[in-house]
Amino acid sequence: MKQLLLDIQPPAPQTLNNFIAGRNAEALHNLELALANVAEARFIYLWGAKGSGKSHLLQACQRAAQETELPLYIADDVHTLNEAAQIALFDQFNQLRASNGILITSGIAAPTQMGLRDDLATRLAWGLVYQLHPxxxxxxxxxxxxxxxxxxxxxxxxxxxxxxxxxxxxxxxxxxxxxxxxxxxxxxxxxxxxxxxxxxxxxxxxx
The missing domain is CATH 1.10.8.60 (Helicase, Ruva Protein; domain 3)
Structure with a gap:
């Protein structure tokens, strides 16, 4: 039986279609609009507790963007970034803004509540901000x-x-x-x- 379990195929790739939205339907809808390149909001920040679906959504967006060559940049768990990485993300934000790119990020709390650099926290809060609910x-x-x-x-x-x-x-x-x-x-x-x-x-x- 152990061998049987070990032979089980890995789970299906994480996509927007197999994300169970629950109370997060609005966030999911706006991510779909962004990936369709028809959204006015091109910067989306997702936050919530572990297991709320942040990584699922970011990985799904990245996979979808690769299929369509959409100019999308992903940054998961921004609360873990060191000073240099925060500066790099701030610069990336400005570059994407100038080139009409899309930035989707996530963290464990609202942008201004994680001790990030003020300039980065402000940029992350400029776009759509959604708390994901388990x-x-x-x-x-x-x-x-x-x-x-x-x-x-x-x-x-x-x-x-x-x-x-x-x-x-x-x-x-x-x-x-x-x-x-x-x-x-x-x-x-x-x-x-x-x-x-x-x-x-x-x-x-x-x-």
Whole structure:
């Protein structure tokens, strides 16, 4: 069974289409407009707690921009930048502004609340600023059910409830467990149940 789990395909690439928006629909919509190159706002800053989806969105934007050769620059976790990196990002902002480029950045708090250089914090606050909100349990449950349905997997409500109660609550972990459970169920030719999930978790693969 350990080999079975290790052979599971990596998760699907992070895209705007597979981002579960929840209360972040406005932020997602404006990112889509920016990537379509029809947005007036060309600078977007996203902030929120770990697991709120910042990195997912930035990676999705970067992937989409590479496909269309859009002049897009990404900076994740700007609160971790040292002095030199902050100056470089400030200069990049000005260059993109002059060339009609797009800058999408993220951090753990609002631009002026992270101890950044004043000039950089001010620039980051010039554009659209969105706080990303983690999904509620109901939204996570719906995301799991949607994912299961896309795989043709029958997912009982009690399995969803167990996942949300006892597993790490970030969506990538929950999806990875769901994928492993589906593979095991198909291999064993048995339906997905809570006892099957418990056996999976006992394999101690840090999921």
């Amino acid at each position: 999904l509620t349990d109901d939204e996570k449950a719906q995301a799991l059910k949607t994912h299961a349905n896309e795989r043709g997997m029958r997912l009982p409500n009690e399995v969803v409830d167990y996942c949300l109660r006892y597993l790490r609550r970030d969506l990538p972990t929950l999806m990875a467990v769901l994928d492993a459970l589906d593979v095991w169920s198909l291999t064993e030719k048995k339906p997905v149940t809570v006892p099957m999930l418990k056996k999976l978790l006992q394999l101690n693969l840090e999921i």
